[in-house]
Amino acid sequence: MTCLTRITARSSAARVRRRAVVAAAAVLAVAGNLQAADRVTVQRAGSSGTMTLTGEIEDYTARRLTIRLQDADVRRSVAPEEILEIDTHRSEEHQRGREELAKDNHLAAEPLLVAAIEKDVRPWVQQDLLADLVRCAIRRGDRRAAGGYFARMIVQEPSSRHWGVAPLIWATEETGKELRSAAVEWLASSADGVRLLGASILLLDQSHMSEARRALDDLARSPESQLRTLAQSQLWRVRLVAGDVSAPEVQSWRQQVESMPPSIRGGPTYILGRAAAARSDLEQAAADWLWLPLVYSDDAPLAARACVDAADALRRIGQEAEADALYREVIERYAWSPAAGDAKQGLNPPANEGIPDGG
Numbered sequence: 001m002t003c004l005t006r007i008t009a010r011s012s013a014a015r016v017r018r019r020a021v022v023a024a025a026a027v028l029a030v031a032g033n034l035q036a037a038d039r040v041t042v043q044r045a046g047s048s049g050t051m052t053l054t055g056e057i058e059d060y061t062a063r064r065l066t067i068r069l070q071d072a073d074v075r076r077s078v079a080p081e082e083i084l085e086i087d088t089h090r091s092e093e094h095q096r097g098r099e100e101l102a103k104d105n106h107l108a109a110e111p112l113l114v115a116a117i118e119k120d121v122r123p124w125v126q127q128d129l130l131a132d133l134v135r136c137a138i139r140r141g142d143r144r145a146a147g148g149y150f151a152r153m154i155v156q157e158p159s160s161r162h163w164g165v166a167p168l169i170w171a172t173e174e175t176g177k178e179l180r181s182a183a184v185e186w187l188a189s190s191a192d193g194v195r196l197l198g199a200s201i202l203l204l205d206q207s208h209m210s211e212a213r214r215a216l217d218d219l220a221r222s223p224e225s226q227l228r229t230l231a232q233s234q235l236w237r238v239r240l241v242a243g244d245v246s247a248p249e250v251q252s253w254r255q256q257v258e259s260m261p262p263s264i265r266g267g268p269t270y271i272l273g274r275a276a277a278a279r280s281d282l283e284q285a286a287a288d289w290l291w292l293p294l295v296y297s298d299d300a301p302l303a304a305r306a307c308v309d310a311a312d313a314l315r316r317i318g319q320e321a322e323a324d325a326l327y328r329e330v331i332e333r334y335a336w337s338p339a340a341g342d343a344k345q346g347l348n349p350p351a352n353e354g355i356p357d358g359g
Contacts, residue, residue, distance in 0.1 A: 037054055037055065037056070037070055038054070038055060038056055038057045038067065038086065038087065038088045038089075039052055039053070039054050039085075039086070039087040039088075040052065040053045040054075040057065040065065040067055040078060040083060040085075040086050040087075041083070041084045041085040041086075041087075042078050042082050042083060042084065043082055043084050044082055045079075045081075045082060050084060053067050053069065053076055053078070054069065054070045054071075055067045055068050055069040055070040055071075056068045056070070057086070057088065057122075057124055058075070059123070059124060060080075060124035060127070060161065061124075061157055061159040061160065061161060062080065062159050062160060062161050062163070062226065063080075063159055064077045064078065064079060064080070065077065065078045065079075065080065065083060066078075080161065088125070090116075090120070090125070091116050091119045091120055093112045093113070093115040093116040093119065094112070094113065094116035094119075094120065094125075094129065096112050097109045097110075097112035097113040097116055097129075097132065098132065100112065101113075101132055101135065101136065104139075104336065106135065106136040106139040106140060106336075107136075107140060109132070109136055110133060110136040110137070110140075113129050113132050113133050113136065114133065116129055117129045117130070117133075123156060123157065126153075126156065127153055127156065127157055127160055127161065127162060128162075130149050130150070130152055130153035130156075130162070131153060131160075131162035131165045133146075133149040134146045134149045134150050134153070134162075134165040134166075134167060135165060135298070135300070137149060137167075138165075138167050138299065138300070138301055139300055139301060139336060139337070140336075141301075141338070143167055143175075143179055143201075144178055144179045144182050146167040147167055147179075147182060147183075147186060147197050147201075148182075150165065150166055150167055150193075150197060151186060151189070151191070151193075151194045151197065154166075154191060154193030154194060155191045155193070155194065158191070158192070158193060158224060158227075159224065160193075161263075163193075163226040163227070163230065163263065163264055164263035164264050164266065164298045164299075165298060165299070166193075166196070166197065166230060166264075167197065167299075168196070168197065168200040168230065168234060168267055169200045169201055169203070169234075169237075170237075170266075170267040170268075170270045170271060170299075170302055171270065171302060171305050171306075175201055175205070179201060180201065180202065180205060180208075182198075183197070183198040183201035183202050183208075184198065184202070184208065185198070186198030186201075187199055187202060187208070187211060187212060187215060192219055192222055192224065192227055193227060195215050195219060196215075196216075196219055196227060196230060196231055196234070198212070198215070199211075199212040199213075199215040199216045199219070199231075199234065200212075200216075200234050203216065203234060203237060203238065204237070204238075204241065213235075213238065216231045216234050216235050217235070219231035220232045220235065226261065226264055229256075229260055229264060229268075230264060230267070230268075232256070233253075233256075233257075233267060233268040233271060236253060236268070236271045236275070237271065240271070240274055240275060240278060243278070245275050245278060245279070247279065250272070250275045250276065250279065253268070253271070253272060253275065254272055256268070257269055257272060262295070262296070263298070265291075265296050266291075266292050266296035266297070266298060266299050266302060266303070267299065267302065269288055269289075269291045269292060269296055270288075270289065270292060270302060270305075270306055272288040273285045273286075273288035273289040273306065273309065273310075276288055277309075277313060282313040282314075282316055282317050283313070283317060285309070285310070285313045286309075286310040286311075286313040286314050287310075289306040289307070289309045289310035289313070290306070290307070290310045290326075291306075292306035292307070293306060293307040293329070293333070300334065300337070301334075301337050301338070301339065303334075304330050304333075304334035304337040304338075304339035304340065305337075305338075305339045307326050307329060307330045307334075307339070307343075308326070308327070308330055308339045308342045308343050308346060310326055311323040311324075311326035311327050311330075311343070311346055312346060314326070315346070323346070324347060326343075327343040327344070327346045327347050328343070328347075330342075330343035331343050331344060
């Protein structure tokens with residue numbers, strides 16, 4: 001073989017290798033695009049059929065989902081209520097975190113979700129991750145950490161789809177020094193959603209009650225509907241403490257709750273139960289509280305608390321068997337929660353057991 005032949009052969013081999021590399025890169029790019037493609041199954045209002053939009057989700061809030069279609073430089077908007085399913089790529093940590101949380105293993109889920117949020121920069125996916133982190137923190141009893149996750153989420157997207165996880169105060173509970181200190185900072189925030197969180201925690205705190213009340217009065221006029229609704233509902237707690245809630249007032253609250261998005265009804269519905277109990281309508285109180293474990297269960301500790309309160313109410317009106325069944329459900333379903341301890345005591349109640357009706 002001549003020198004020229006050898007050079008030509010080497011050049012041909014190099015070209016073949018380069019073409020192979022380019023082809024492999026193209027295949028990997030296509031595979032990556034296929035993996036990254038989002039699929040949104042939609043059913044338009046008034047239609048019985050469905051369609052699937054494939055592309056890249058660019059934004060997803062309480063108002064709309066925006067997707068850039070894969071085969072065209074076209075963007076489509078979809079109302080959240082028209083979305084049946086979303087199929088998207090998630091990191092291994094995200095998927096495992098979701099699975100652990102679904103099994104009530106919130107202690108295992110939280111570090112996985114924290115790792116996932118460092119890897120996935122898509123804002124709408126970060127909203128999902130932060131919402132799940134709020135759920136983890138609130139289940140392990142760390143309201144301060146839950147508030148931190150929520151503040152990050154709501155600053156990132158004020159029109160978040162996840163207002164329902166807001167770690168607001170609805171039941172009677174103690175607030176420690178560290179939580180109150182964080183709440184003072186949140187109350188001074190320039191972000192309205194963060195102010196709501198601080199005001200909720202400090203609403204019945206003697207040192208900050210007036211400031212928190214003013215903040216809620218202001219937020220109750222917000223153009224952001226979910227924020228406005230939650231602020232208005234928080235003010236009902238003040239009326240309960242005053243102890244003079246009238247039947248027409250409670251009926252007005254009930255009508256307001258019925259008009260709320262289901263995702264944020266849990267806390268306000270719990271307040272309805274407290275109002276009914278304060279008026280000695282224990283059957284209605286139990287019915288209100290049972291909505292939380294049955295339907296509005298996103299705030300799992302509050303749902304557990306509501307289930308115990310419903311059992312307490314039923315016991316006081318002589319429905320012992322129903323009460324005991326609810327206590328056992330809390331012990332089994334919410335074994336990790338403080339309410340489970342109360343449920344165990346409820347199975348052998350003291351003679352002077354009562355219904356909580358404080359702030």
